[in-house]
Amino acid sequence: MQPADPSGVTETAVFVHSLGLCESPNVGKGSRIWAFAHVLAGARLGEDCNVCDHVFIENDVVVGDRVTVKCGVQLWDGLRVGNDVFIGPNATFTNDRFPRSKQYPEQFAQTIVGHGASIGANATILPGVSIGQHAMVGAGAVVTRSVPPYAIVVGNPARIVGYAGDRPEPAGSQEAIAPPTKPGSIRTAIGNVTLHRMNHYKDVRGSLSVGEFQRDIPFEAKRYFLVYDVPSAETRGEHAHRECHQFLICVSGSCAVVADDGRSRQEFLLDAPSIGIHLPPMTWGIQYKYSSDAVLLVLASHLYSAADYVRDYTEFLTLIRASDAR
Incomplete structure (x- = not known):
């Protein structure tokens, strides 16, 4: 396990530098x-991992395949790292919220880093959180709460500033929603998600926006709810519906909506009360970047049912793949 130099290592061998120490027999090839x-x-390490200088990996740690752990990182008991994860230099993981010298919990908090996630240099990850697949944690961020899949978080405490792979579409602007110059809808690149321009009238008396169910809004609503007074750092949604359609209108202020069909995702800005977005069933929806005066109106095709919600993104992807296979 300790060849003289890595240049002679075969693809199936495990290379341990002469000044490194690997006590675990559970290290994958390459x-x-x-x-x-x-x-x-x-500790258990998968295949084709790269563990750089001055890294310490404790016993109750599981690391997936093709993981890069840069210099100066410690992976403590309770950490689970998925495949294709990047952990930047001096990133810090913790596993005890109330540490005391010589006092140990019965079980350390489990922290999970999802497949394809990236953690920037000097980031700090508090115990017991989950970092979703393909999420990106900015350099120096302090992660105090779980991070959704694909989310980009920065700052102390870390807050969501975007989603990896998204291309914002300012839905309220003429150029982004062209046509229509008159009321109507356009298909987006995400599944059956559509953007709508509602009837809008303005004169000296003020402005009026109106839509008709099953004509302008593609279903008959059985319920509505309003989301408002949302702190700008907060994120809403983060789920899909099995059967329920939703239609979102930001009747005051603005907010961003991320729509995800399990294959790709796109971000849209709702910044006018005459603009709406239709999220059909099995669309993962997220709302964030609320302005201080934002009021989001959501029309729903079904009465509330907890069973209609899909709140786990991995389960959502599994359901999408099963549907595609039929």
């Missing part, structure tokens, strides 16, 4: 452990 790194006996 992985490399560099100088002054220490992997304890209970």
Whole structure:
């Protein structure tokens, strides 16, 4: 396990630098452990991992395949790291919210880093949180709460500033919603999601926006709810519906909507009360970037049913794949 130099290592071998220490027999083929790194006996590492200088990996740690752990990182008991994860230099994981010297919890909090996630240099991850798949944690961020899949978070405490792979579409502007110069709808690149321009009238008496159910709004609503007084750092939604259609209008202020059909995702800005977006069933929806005066009106085709919600993104993807296979 300790060839003289990595240039002679075969693709199936595990390379451990002569100044590194790997006590674990559970390291996948093609992985490399560099100088002054220490992997304890209970740790499990997948294939083709790169563990850089001065990394410490404790016993109750599971690391997936093709993971990069840059210099100066410690992976403590309770950490679960998915495949294709990047962990930047000096990123800090914690596993005890109330540490005391010589006092140990019965079980350390489990922290999960999803497949394809990236954690920037000097970020701090508090214990017990989950970082969703393909999320990106900015350099120096302090993650105090779980991070949704694909979310980009920065700051202390970390807050969502975007979603990886999204292309914002300012839905309230003429150029982004062209046509229509008259009321109507357009298909987006996300499944059956559509953007709508409602009837809008303005004169000296004020402005009026109106839509008719099953004509302008593509279903008959059985319920509505309003979302308002949302702190700008907060995120709403983060779920899909099995059967329920939703139609969103920001009747005051503005907010961003991310629509995801399980294959791609796109961000839209609702910044006028004459603009709406239709989220059909099995569309993962997220709302964030609320302005201080934002009031979001949501029309729903079904009465409330907890069973209609899909709140786990991995389950959502599983359901989408099963549907595609039929």
